[in-house]
Amino acid sequence: MTFQQLVTVPRHEHKETPMPHPNTPPATRKRLLVIEPMSSGLTLLGAARDLGLETVVFSHDAADRVVPEGARGEIDLFVAVNTNDPAALAEAAAEVHARTPLSGVVSGSEFYVDAAARLAHLLGLAGQPIETAEAVRDKTLMRAMLAKAGIRIPRYAEVLTAADLDDAAETVGFPCVLKPAAGSGSIQVSRVEDSGQLKSAYRTLADHADFVFDQPEDGRALVEQYLVGPEYSVEGYVHQGRVTIVSVTRKLLGAEPYFVELGHVVRADLAPxxxxxxxxYTSAVVTCLGIALGPFHAELRLTNEGPVLIEVGARLAGDRIAELITLATGVSLRHVMVASHVGLDPESAWPRALPAAEYAGVHFFTAPGLTTLNRIEGLDALERHPSVAEVRMYLGPGDSIPAARDLRCRLGHVIFTADSADQEAELRAWAAATARFA
Incomplete structure (x- = not known):
């Protein structure tokens, strides 16, 4: 059945569209609800199908909350509902669950982790504790919980209005980092050197109209210590109270004062x-916050005092990191996430595969100085290379290129595998030079 584009409908009028497949499992199979699958969350749909589950998707299906056409063939039931309206979400979930019970609820992006936890609690399903879900979405709550437990965090101060900036700067000192309390993707995150830059950055954060998923910032922000040291992320999962670390990922960042992620490498070579x-340290953070099941993605910097947390999410890592982990370790965190939330054993439901290589990397294409993408060259050479696993563009000729302030400036990416750290670096440099944009 070809998916029919749905019009957005208000609360109490959400619209459901069944989407049968030739091999749709019978209704007695487990059913997974995914809220707004996007980025790495889209891979949860295929993982659910792999595990023999039916898939239900809730999406606003308008503006920047639209499920891509290519992913719609993996959906059994699509419900158009305002996913930013908790009451509408609860009503739609209750109706779907009453007809054919759901087995689990997951968020398909960072922004709906707390919504998924609330729905799981409402329906009596396994999920994150609501307090945990709120803390991993709100960096102020996250910092406060960790500080109370004595876990090392950056110095920070919460800012509610511009009137709080001077006191925050006095507490934290310069240089410091300003960020939204509940943001993602390094959007509106910047390093500032003095009071003037801090106030200017806050005006931009509080006044900007380019909101993600129609979730406007309320002006709440953190001013926090600038951490000196290389940046990493740590990926793993929780099962029956046990924290398993799967990967430590090296992160490659663009020029400050912004923190655009230009690439990732699995695995990071660290001394034992x-x-x-x-x-x-990461296990202590995850345990303190009460992450109860499924994958987590923690970002930190290695400082002279040791690892210090930037933030942690109770979700699948984005930026194709989960794919890199599968290539370099054989562990599929997308299958772990799906299995965990529907009551399956994540370690046996989808066994670890043989790694494709010792290392896997992603390089994001950028075009500094360009405001419009007119021409793309070199992608065919990338696709022919035996070490390249994936080449994908997000923008095409004629598209405007956003300023290099966050992930939206990236044009596309290439994923590749390597047998050594040196080969990984060589392939990254080659990929960067081969793809050309004008």
């Missing part, structure tokens, strides 16, 4: 004692 410290 350093890796042990990173894993122990």
């Amino acid at each position: 004692d350093v890796r042990s410290a990173v894993e122990d």
Whole structure:
């Protein structure tokens, strides 16, 4: 059945569209609800199908909350509903669950982790504790919980209005980082050197109209210590109270004052004692916040004092990191996430595969200085290379290129595998030079 584009409908009028497949499992199979699948969340749909589940998707299906056409063939039931309206979400979930019970609820993006937890609680399904879901979405709550437990965090101060900036700067000192309390993708995150830059950055944060998923910032922000040291992310999962670290990922960032992520490498080569410290610290963070099941994605910097948390999400990592982990370790965190939330054993439901290589990397294409993408060259050479696993463009000729302030400036990416750290670096440099934009 070809998917029919649905019009957005208000609360109490959400519209459901069944989307049968030739091999649709019978209704007695487990059913997974995914709220707004996007980015890495789209891969949850295929993972659910792999595990023999039916898939239900809730999406606003308008503006920047639209499920891509190519993913719609993996959906059994599509419900158009305002996913930013908690009451509408609860009503739609209750109706779907009453007809054919759901087995689990997951968020398909960072922005709906707390919504998924609330729906799971409402329906009596496994999920994150609501307090945990709120803390991983709100960096102020996250910092406060960790500080109370004595876990090392950056110095920080919460800002509610511009009147709080001077006191915050006095508490934290310069240079510092300003960020939204509940943002994502490094949007509106910047390093500032003095009071003038801090106030200017806050005006931009509080006044900007380019909101993600129609979720306007309320002006709440954090001013926090600028951490000196290389940046990493740590990916793993929780099952029956046990924290398993799967990967430590090296992150490649663009020029400050912004923090655009230009690439990732799995695995990060760390000395055994350093890796042990990173894993122990991350496990303490995950345990303190009460992440109860499924994958987590923690970002931190290695400072002179040891690892210090930037933030942690109770979700699948984005930026194709989950794919890199599968290539370099054989662990599929997307299958782990789906299995965990529907009551399956994540370690046996989808066993670990043989790694494709020792290392896997993603390089994001950018075009500094260009405001419009007119021409793309070199992608065919990338696609022919035996070490390249994926080439994808987000923008095409004629598209405007956003300023290099966050992830939206990226044009596309290439994923590749390597047998050594040196080969990974060589392939990254080659990929960057081969893809040309004008």
